[in-house]
Amino acid sequence: MSNRVVQGRMVTPEKLAELIEGEAPLEAESIEDADRDCPDCGSDVIRVGYMPTVTEFVTGYKCQECDWSDTDRDE
Numbered sequence: 280m281s282n283r284v285v286q287g288r289m290v291t292p293e294k295l296a297e298l299i300e301g302e303a304p305l306e307a308e309s310i311e312d313a314d315r316d317c318p319d320c321g322s323d324v325i326r327v328g329y330m331p332t333v334t335e336f337v338t339g340y341k342c343q344e345c346d347w348s349d350t351d352r353d354e
């Protein structure tokens with residue numbers, strides 16, 4: 280059971296990655312606790328590893344209570 284509640288909705292790893300990325304990923308791993316707090320609202324942050332393309336693996340972070348999200352990409 281790796282589905283989590285985000286902003287009041289139950290999401291799968293794939294859906295969580297889509298919320299972070301803006302597009303559905305090719306693959307997504309299980310959702311885990313990110314062990315950090317949201318910089319905007321202080322709520323718990325969860326993370327998910329996913330592949331937006333065949334050559335890229337990204338760890339995405341998402342607040343469970345607000346719109347804040349981030350990735351480990353080097354901008």
Ligand SMILES: [Zn+2]
Pocket residue numbers: 317318319320321322342343344345346347
């Ligand atoms: Zn937040």
